[in-house]
Amino acid sequence: MKDQINLVEKEAREDLSRIDSVDSAEAFRVAYLGKKGKLTELFKKLGAVPPEEKKAVGAELNRVKQWLESAVEEFRQKAPKTGAPLEMFDETLPGVRPTQGSIHLLQQTIQEISGIFSRMGFETVEGPEIETEFHNFTALNIPLDHPSRDAFDTFYTTHGQLLRSQTSTVQIRVMKERKPPLKIIAPGRVYRPDTVDASHSFMFHQIEGLMVDDRVTFSDLKGVLHLFLRELFGSQTKIRFRPHFFPFTEPSVEIDIQWGKGWLEILGAGSVDPNVFKEVKYDTSVVRGFAFGLGVERIAMLRHGINDIRHFYENDLRFLRQF
Numbered sequence: 315m316k317d318q319i320n321l322v323e324k325e326a327r328e329d330l331s332r333i334d335s336v337d338s339a340e341a342f343r344v345a346y347l348g349k350k351g352k353l354t355e356l357f358k359k360l361g362a363v364p365p366e367e368k369k370a371v372g373a374e375l376n377r378v379k380q381w382l383e384s385a386v387e388e389f390r391q392k393a394p395k396t397g398a399p400l401e402m403f404d405e406t407l408p409g410v411r412p413t414q415g416s417i418h419l420l421q422q423t424i425q426e427i428s429g430i431f432s433r434m435g436f437e438t439v440e441g442p443e444i445e446t447e448f449h450n451f452t453a454l455n456i457p458l459d460h461p462s463r464d465a466f467d468t469f470y471t472t473h474g475q476l477l478r479s480q481t482s483t484v485q486i487r488v489m490k491e492r493k494p495p496l497k498i499i500a501p502g503r504v505y506r507p508d509t510v511d512a513s514h515s516f517m518f519h520q521i522e523g524l525m526v527d528d529r530v531t532f533s534d535l536k537g538v539l540h541l542f543l544r545e546l547f548g549s550q551t552k553i554r555f556r557p558h559f560f561p562f563t564e565p566s567v568e569i570d571i572q573w574g575k576g577w578l579e580i581l582g583a584g585s586v587d588p589n590v591f592k593e594v595k596y597d598t599s600v601v602r603g604f605a606f607g608l609g610v611e612r613i614a615m616l617r618h619g620i621n622d623i624r625h626f627y628e629n630d631l632r633f634l635r636q637f
């Protein structure tokens with residue numbers, strides 16, 4: 315008896331998966347629960363079951379019956395009343411437009427900046443994020459014991475490498491590979507062990523720039539960066555140069571733009587320090603150059619009124635869809 319019940323249950327399970335309309339649900343019900351239904355027939359045999367087994371077999375039969383009834387009921391509720399197939403295709407309904415992605419705002423900003431420099435003849439190049447101490451510090455005139463190392467300190471790997479803390483590393487890579495003249499910009503990620511808050515992140519993006527030739531002067535630096543900032547922030551933008559210190563440039567400046575009533579720092583720049591040229595074996599009696607570096611997040615935040623740097627990295631579509 316047990317085996318027969320199991321068999322009927324198994325068949326029912328298979329038939330159930332083929333139900334696709336109210337009509338076939340009804341046919342299914344009759345086939346199992348109707349007067350001559352498969353399960354009804356088993357109920358009829360209950361009388362012949364030995365008394366000590368009756369209770370267990372009866373319970374088993376009722377379990378299957380309840381399951382069949384509720385399965386049929388479920389189909390009745392889901393199905394349209396007409397007996398039409400459950401899955402209908404209405405070709406007159408409007409289609410579902412696929413959502414269109416967009417380029418991340420940081421990437422858009424990098425592309426826009428690269429575009430401006432490209433029109434001034436600068437080539438965009440990239441360098442690795444995992445770097446050596448040589449490229450991130452030593453070659454950039456930041457000796458091991460120099461206090462300015464603190465400002466650019468970073469994460470170290472167990473193999474004596476590090477995550478670059480500035481894109482200035484790419485200056486060194488390009489100069490070691492090529493001879494002047496050079497006009498490059500290098501966008502990319504940099505890392506610093508900063509505590510994350512509204513204006514700091516352990517990872518952010520920079521764009522480095524470098525121009526080297528035999529007659530590059532500080533006025534070229536001024537002309538190029540002036541034009542760049544006016545292209546980016548508008549032709550009326552007021553710009554201010556402030557003396558500063560960077561180990562890899564001499565003299566060095568920070569460049570501010572006027573913002574409301576005050577000034578905002580936007581760029582670091584300067585004439586390439588002869589010690590950097592020496593590291594890459596350029597002839598310091600001939601070559602001259604200027605370099606600069608800027609933070610991409612900062613520029614995107616200013617231009618779009620974004621008040622928290624973390625928005626860039628959280629992949630919240632409500633933020634991303636706005637750009």
Ligand code: DAH
Pocket residue numbers: 479480481482522523560562563581582583584605606607608
């Ligand atoms: N590497 C600097 C930083 O991370 C930015 C910078 C300043 C780059 C001056 C330069 C430069 O090339 O000349 O803060």
